[in-house]
Amino acid sequence: MEELKINFNMYVPTRFIFGCGRLNELHEQKLPGKKAMVVISNGKSTKENGSLKRTIDELTIAGVESVVFDKVQTNPLKSTVIAGAKTARDNGCDFIVALGGGSVIDASKVIAAMATNDGDIWDYISGGTGKGKAIENDPLGVICITTTAGTGSEADPYGVITNDETNEKIGFGGDDRLFPLISIIDPELMKTVPSKLTAYQGFDALFHSTESYISKYASLMSDMYALTAIENAAKYLTRAVKDGSNMEAREHMAFANTLSGIVMTVSVTTAEHSIEHAMSAYHQELPHGAGLIMISKAFYEFFIDRHACDERFIAMAKAMGIKEANKPEDFITALVDLQKACGVDELKMSDYGIAPDEFDKIATNARETNGFLFTANPCEMTNQDVVDVLRNSYR
Incomplete structure (x- = not known):
């Protein structure tokens, strides 16, 4: 391996709010809209451990309405993301709150982009059968509340999606507009992870x-x-x-x-x-x-x-x-x-x-x-x- 270069590019515009109990500060943040789609997994954890209710309560205190999209699976599918984007549009949501682990956060970024852009997700994928188009319209803003310590997706502008029709699992994004606006990293939300x-x-x-x-x-x-x-x-x-x-x-x-x-x-x-x-x-x-x-x-x-x-x-x-x-x-x-x-x-x-x-x-x-x-x-x-x-x- 050649000698390490000092040259690098770095741009991480996300506001990180890190520490135990800091989900309670969500309502104090400058939120990017008045109606949020809260994205969670298709499991029960956020409902059973109270984090979903706490998140919706925080949004309500901030004067934000919310709808819940609870369909994201372990390796999020293209079809799920399409359904999420439609739900966001149909309900007039103007930003996304991703409450969950890496799969939920990944899916949320792609939903945010597809809620404001036409076509198929794979039009915007680079690699495999993707067409590599640039995202034209600004995605919806994304706020992350991470409940796992795994993918680091709360800090980057990518989301990995599976196309089960073609057996392709590829990263979507890289566009600076897909960085989360705010990421709340509250380790207390991770206590119940098996x-x-x-x-x-x-x-x-x-x-x-x-x-x-x-x-x-x-x-x-x-x-x-x-x-x-x-x-x-x-x-x-x-x-x-x-x-x-x-x-x-x-x-x-x-x-x-x-x-x-x-x-x-x-x-x-x-x-x-x-x-x-x-x-x-x-x-x-x-x-x-x-x-x-x-x-x-x-x-x-x-x-x-x-x-x-x-x-x-x-x-x-x-x-x-x-x-x-x-x-x-x-x-x-x-x-x-x-x-x-x-x-x-x-x-x-x-x-x-x-x-x-x-x-x-x-x-x-x-x-x-x-x-x-x-x-x-x-x-x-x-x-x-x-x-x-x-x-x-x-x-």
Whole structure:
């Protein structure tokens, strides 16, 4: 890997309101309209834990009417986003409140764009069968209230959407107007996330930073965020998994997650994300974080075996707690130890219906739909290399 460049671009215009109990300050913010569509998942959590009622109450205090759209699934589908945009238009909503995890926030950004623009979502997707058109009309404003520490989507202008007709899972956006206007990151809202999902989401946040740190697009600025996020995730994720009510752990994981979101606006993640998006494009029920965990050891070993960026892996091993680290393999040790401590080291592709005869198809899909991320890899990775990573990860 060539010497790190100091040059970087950075633009994160989102107002972050971070800390326990700070959902209570929503009504004090300058809100972008008078009628909100509150987007939540198709599950029960925000209704049962009271966060939906609290959010609607805060909007009411601020003089804002609201309607609820509760259809977003784990890997949000194109059809769901189309329905959300129609609901926003039909109800005259002038901004979106995303209350949930990464899937809800991702879907909300795309809904915000499609509520004000004509055509098909895939007209605006770059990659795969997308037409790569620019968004013409300003999207609705988006306010995020994140209930998980996973995707960092509260800090970036992207939303990942699945087209189940074409088996494509691709990032939408990149337009500066899709940055959330306000993101409330209240770790108290994360207390009820089950331990398994806490682990999946926490590793997603970790990998945003580990990938961006070894990326060819890394800079001194992205490194600063990435290493701090890696340190916090490595130190606090196990505690959050083992005791969801440990607010110190929840706070630090929420911090790591938001930093990892910012990292992705300064650097670029690698093909680890391309591969997982292809896996879950064919297997809708596969949680994104779980898919990343499954392939992570083999993925990073690929670059270590080629000595693509030895010093970077050593630095990450140190950030993850191996202070005496002196070889890149120490990163793998730290990674596997963390997965074991969180109880996710035995995840199986076969449990989600993934079979070895799909590996070629997944490798091809990864490059066709999210090929740009392959340019961020610290060395060349061919389709056969991707197949090998999948094969080495399979059980």
